[in-house]
Amino acid sequence: MKRKVIFPPADYWTRKDTTMNFTRDNAGDLRRAGVFIKHHAAHDRDGMNAILTETVEAHRETEFITAILDTFDTIVPQLVTPAGQRGMAELVLAMGNGTHHIPIPDNWHRAARFLLAYGDGDNKLMTRIMHETDDVSPTIVGILDVYTVVLPMLHTPFGISAIDRGINTLVSLEAEAD
Template sequence: MNRKVIFVPDDYWTNPPKENHMNVNPNNVSDCRRAGAFVKHHAYTDIDGMNAVISEALDAKRATEFIHAILCTYDAIVPQLVTPAGQVGMSELIFTMADKTDDPAVPEHWNRAARFLIAYGNQDNKLMTRIIHETDNVTPTIIAISDVYTIVLPALRTNFGISIIDRGINLLMAKEVENDG
């Protein structure tokens, strides 16, 4: 059960690459497709699948873009599964996880991921950079981001949730092929 290690540049969140934005463009279609596949493998608790996607991102030298694409993927999925009121409830759960620094029920990597998600939601790039560099191995934090989303949004693991992920992956695969052709 080896996991790949992803290291992001020290200034990634304070000085992100230009192609890291919410819209899918030819520069990040592959990153978004990988992120969708990663989210799906996570939903099935498929460690080998998650490792394969992480390896692909590393081989493509797109690790930091991959992290951003995962966050964008959840940004696209959540409104399809949860009402705005439900999203407030999700936020409260994330804030609770972020506050539980000494609670054995909330592992350190979940706490870190929750704090990272709050910083991401606040667009606090400096704090995201500090959080992502609290450990040399960012892979557990990436997986924990998906863990936190699964905890606060169990619908991700339903057939309907998976179908939303699948539709997004298929759309992105078509765009990826279109851009390569």
């Protein structure tokens, strides 16, 4: 069987605009996303669950997912060259379409498909993918798991410091809003 090799453009699933706009409305969502990413990097399930609980209590689930994606859209260009971003996109594409050479968990496959839909701007498909299971949490965690594979430098001291800087800015902005 012959396989086609598809080379998506380097910006396939990352936005060109890498600036993040902080507002009083989204500061909490972005802070939660940053802290969630840090808890994930530390394998702290209790911390992740606490953030998910806070998100649900604030009725900001959709905004939280958007904030996670926005956070990665901002961090990726800081940590990865355009050529590396192309490699990341190809890996996500392989994970999403099932051609990845190593078996991956179902929630990673679903998360990769979600990221591909996000890259295409297909909100309806994103919603369908997110609700393929009764519990959306594994898919949300799967998004971070996929990024762990395609963006390992996030788990370096430099990568975590980028997250920390954003969290500190957001905490200040949230405090001003109160």
